[in-house]
Amino acid sequence: MNRFSNLFLVSLLSGAVTLGTYKLLFDQNGFLSKNNDGLVTVAPDYYGKRTGFSPENVDFTEAAEKTIHTVVHVKNVSRRTISNPILEFFYGYGGSQQQEQIGTGSGVIISEDGYIVTNNHVIKDATEIEITLNNKKSYKAKLIGTDSKMDIALLKINADEKLPYTAFANSDSVKIGEWVLAVGNPYNLTSTVTAGIVSAKARNLDTSGIQSFIQTDAAVNPGNSGGALVNTRGELIGINTMISSPTGSYTGYSFAVPSNIARKIIEDIMEYGNVQRGILGVEGGELNSKSSKELGVSQTEGFYVSRVTKRSGAEKAGLQKGDIIIKLDNQSVSTFADLSGYINTKRPNDKVVVTIIRDGKNKVVPVTLSKNEYFNTEFKGLELENIDANDKKRFRLNYGVKIKAITNENLKQYETELLGNIILSIDNVKATDIETVSKLLNNKEENQSIRIEMINHNGEIFRIII
Structure with missing residues (x-):
């Protein structure tokens, strides 16, 4: 009887295992289930939920709460004189009149005593600048300094309280695919938060100034200019500057001045009254398969030196035509934007360790940056x-x-x-x-x-x- 019971129990368990295996592998929604297209692997319903790659695991609320109170609305009031030559000719009066123009944008508070960073184009030609905090308090702002080349401006307000502010992060450490928040005042609204990822770094848009943008797919619209691009800890990694759009509104990508460049400009303005630009002293272009073939070099990434500027730090350090720059300090150089973006964070007389390829061999050359005036x-x-x-x-x-x-x-x-x-x-x-x-x-x-x-x-x- 005992033996019969054991045999029955084994048979029962074997059947259960067989049935379970079939359900798991071959039944509908099983790992090896079939559909009308043939044999495919279909993931069970729980697959992809709350994994390390899921946005549900990223908490944006803390970063948003920290940032919205540090982003302000910037109102630019400018006045210009408009003449009416017809009235003046016939009647001798009414020849000119004052016209007021108003522009808006965003800014980021960077110190508790009221220093604010924004874009230069947001406050350009302003006769009056007004700042409105997220708590609706408004203050007149003083323009401390600007850098039109990099599109950065520094403002100051005298508030009656200590202000919340945003800390700068190291934008060189930002990784492609990293979650970011864009915070600004689009369409004259109070602080608005959008989320996205870093789509590219050191993006060159062939502008006359900065050539090293952070590109993101976080939605940025008119009025966001000068606002904050922050990481998931609420730390500033960029100043939102422009969008790529045929309509003037967001259609996919936006661009920000990296925080390292913005911070260097702000520190220069506060310490020297103007921006101190260091120059490496080389001219040339970035390598790719086409240019490498034309130049007869095997390297397809890096900056090819076609000319070394006289009296520059590069000449004094011994850099030569034909050298290929592949690294500045610990930052890899694949494009011109990589090179210019890193040099823009430096000042004259700063030392930069330049790694080059010469005659097929790597060589490390320390270079002291020269002044822009000598370039x-x-x-x-x-x-x-x-x-x-x-x-x-x-x-x-x-x-x-x-x-x-x-x-x-x-x-x-x-x-x-x-x-x-x-x-x-x-x-x-x-x-x-x-x-x-x-x-x-x-x-x-x-x-x-x-x-x-x-x-x-x-x-x-x-x-x-x-």
Whole structure:
């Protein structure tokens, strides 16, 4: 009887195991179930729920709560005079009137005593700036300083209380795929939070200024400019600056100035009153399969040095034409944006350890960055340099490059007329500074003619083609 009971129990368990295995593997929704398309593996319903890759496991609430109170609304009031020549001609009055224009954006409080960072384009040409906190309190703001090249401005308000503020994170440590929050004031609303991931780093959009944006797919709309891009701990990793859109509203991607660049600009403005720019002193371009083939090099990533600037830190350190820069300190360099983005966080006389490939071998070269004023370039026998404060004052300019010397034999006969002239544009592109001009000229072929607009000693504007 005992033996019969044991045999029955074994048979029962065997049947249960067989039935369970069939249900698990072959029945509907089993691991090896079939559908009309043939044999496929179908994950059970619980697969993908609350795994490490799921947004349900990321808590945005703490970061949002910390950030919304540090993001402010920025109101820019500007006034301009509009003339009516018809009324003035016929009636002798009503020739001009004041017109008020209002622009809006966002800003980020970075200290408890009221310093605020925003975009330069948000407060450009403002005669009056008003800040509204998330608690609806409003204050008049003072403009401390700006950097139009990197689109950053620093404001200050005098509040009657200590203000919540956002701490800066190291934007070089941000990883592609990392969750981020964009906080700003789109459409004149109070602080609004959107979430997304970092889509790309060191994104080059061929702007005349910054070439190293953080790209994200967090929704950013008009009014978000100057707002905060933060990580899931609520730390500032970027200042939202622009969107890529044919409509003017968000359609997929937005871009932010990395926090390391913004922080360096702010510190410069507070300590020196202006931005201190360090220059490595090399010209060239980033490598890819096409350019590598043309240059006859096997490396397809990095920055190829086509020219070393005279008297620069790069020349003094021994960098040469043909060197391929692959790393600055511990930061890898694959593109021009990688190089320019890292150098933009440095000042003159800072030391940077440059790793290069020369003759197929890696070499480490320490370079002391030189001042921006010493940076010059040469193209078609014209040696160019940045204009100084005297030139800016004399010609009432805030941009341009000066012709310092002429080595082109065909232009030597015009040396008296050309030397010292200030170039305003090249092929209708504004000659903002030497860095902009160098990048523009590097894309030109040697035998390609270019159209130059310049201003001479007498303040006369004329154009030449060389």
